Amino acid sequence: MHLSQEQIDDFNEQGWLFLPELFDAGEVALLKREAEAIYAQQRPEVWREKNGAPRTAFAAHTYNEAFRLLGAHPRLIRPVERIFGERLYMHQFKINAKAAFTGEVWQWHQDYGTWKRDDGMPEPKAMNISVFLDEVMPINGPLLLVPRSHLAGDLEATHDVETTSYPLWTLDNETVTRLVAQGGIVAPTGKPGGVLMFHGNLVHGSAGNITPYPRRIVYLTLNAVSNFIRTPTRPSFIAHRDFAPIEPVADDALGRMAQGFQAAAE
């Protein structure tokens, strides 16, 4: 998996890049099954909506083998190494559920706003990568991105601790209106296995999901090693303290694990 210069230019200009079906059906099926097993667990890394449905599971790469392989997957690590020109460590890893019928809103925000304020990250030299486990459709709460908003830099934000169960530094409506007037809104959709990369300062949010279609997405935040966080305040399962560079696994490691599970089941 190598990004072309055109893809890199596009990312730098628009602030996001979508790579359809980067993982195949077998790899995705394994990850979905493992995600459900994790959501069923009662553990501090698993956060829930106000009604009890799973909202996000943190740090699954530290306690689940399939997600460990995903978190060190060369199809994700190599392109980001190329963009940043250095090696990476995992700043955050989560599986967001956006459950059928009950998935709640994520208000408009920049992720770097939180990484800077709460974690002491020096620069927005960390990349968000979302791996679709379900088909993302216009109707089941896709991520909404404001193209080119990453060029606005780090914007003023307010700590929202009320709207949902997850505290977030969110932007005011005037700022979002201004940026949307310039860049519009895109909602990248696609089949399971698709991968969306976006800049740490790209403004994004998502509406609730009232449909029967779940919309599970794995988020990796890959930080440049030199950009390690200086003054963390959040638990280490949310903002990791292991700054050692990620050694990518083999490209077929996840696929082989999936085949192994399948063979065992037959």
Added chain:
Amino acid sequence: MHLSQEQIDDFNEQGWLFLPELFDAGEVALLKREAEAIYAQQRPEVWREKNGAPRTAFAAHTYNEAFRLLGAHPRLIRPVERIFGERLYMHQFKINAKAAFTGEVWQWHQDYGTWKRDDGMPEPKAMNISVFLDEVMPINGPLLLVPRSHLAGDLEATHDVETTSYPLWTLDNETVTRLVAQGGIVAPTGKPGGVLMFHGNLVHGSAGNITPYPRRIVYLTLNAVSNFIRTPTRPSFIAHRDFAPIEPVADDALGRMAQGFQAAAE
């Protein structure tokens, strides 16, 4: 405005019909301006979201001239008369805001569920008509319809008085999942002036709107005169008691009013 036999067959089979740009830009501009003036009023017909933003304004056809003309517009009245084979009266008339940033969810429901239980309407022989005042996009909380679900008849429902400020007889997740497995979900979108008709038993809902794009829609519920409500329990501005057949106005009545306003402004 006449529906073709093909359109009528399609409506009977799918439970909905979309007529793009039935009203022109001048007509829509007039209605938008009048809607905002109504939302700004403090009156019992104007209901608000929990945060104070307008959610819906009832019965505007009884106290606003532009909406009076819309409520008797031949482009809306004639097609429904044709489908039901008799004359119509206005059962309900409302302007739903789904305001930018704050528009909240409408849970999955059938409108006839409420008309029957709360108003004593004998049969689902009333038509929902929605007139788009803004562009309806996939991202600003479009109406989500479950095609063919009207064929399931009147389904069991629960009175939801908690989720939003508006009490509604809503369906359970198992029922919605079953119907969506059969019919899928469609989200008709289109420019201002488009008109969506759907059957009183068609299952529908809508997610919240977190975008800066408002999504105002006028809803007319046109009931067959013979199907007048027998045991109303809701205020008369929500479930009307004037069962006299609607006399359609001239096709250009709304357009002429819009031109008059424009001429006066120049």
